[in-house]
Amino acid sequence: MTGRRLAACVVAAVLAAGCAACTSGLPRQAPRPSPAASSPAPAATPALAAILPFSPARLQAAAVVLAGRFTARWDSWSWRQSPAAWLARLLPQAAAGLRPALAQAADTPGVLAQRHATRQVATATATAGQIRDLTPGSVTVAVTVRQVTTSTRGTTQTMASFAVTLTPRGTSWAVWDIEPASAGNS
Secondary structure (H helix, E strand, O other), rough: OHHHHHHHHHHHHOOOOOOOOOOOOOOOOOOOOOOOOOOOOOOOOHHOOOOOOHHHHHHHHHHHHHHHHHHHHHEEEEEOOOOOHHHHHHHHHHHHHHHHHHHHHHHOHHHHHHHHHHHOOOOOEEEEEEEEEOOOEEEEEEEEEEEEEEEEEEEEEEEEEEEEEEEEOOOEEEEEEEEOOOOOOO
16 A cells, blocks of 8 residues: 555544545546545554644644635625635635636636626535545545525526645645546646
């Protein structure tokens, strides 16, 4: 078993009580293996936690707080909201490398025109689920989003899954990438 897979298995054991079932994978490098089953934390948790690249509390904060909050903000918008206002909510949590892509997404003329024409407003709630990858420099979290969109055509509800990759920034985290979960941050 490689060190990366061992670390992901350890995270599964350490965070099983606080997170959904954790999986390991190798995004950006190889296809992901099938998800590993979650198991209760073993008695030697402190010893196992010592080999993780991040503390269990820091990983939980990344998964639950930042990945979930960022994704909910990503998928919440209003036809009355300027692209700059939507972007301003995301930039404080984004790594510098992600900022140009966010700026481009904020100002897509066709999308903005459609939202304005039908007066669309979307509100999203997000739930961080699985840790899909864990390296010394990042953690990728699977996030499920429930989005309710209202417009002149009525109300729709959709579910989506994203892979959110976070990198350490001082004592906190920054969002490095967000993609549909099926793309796997590749």
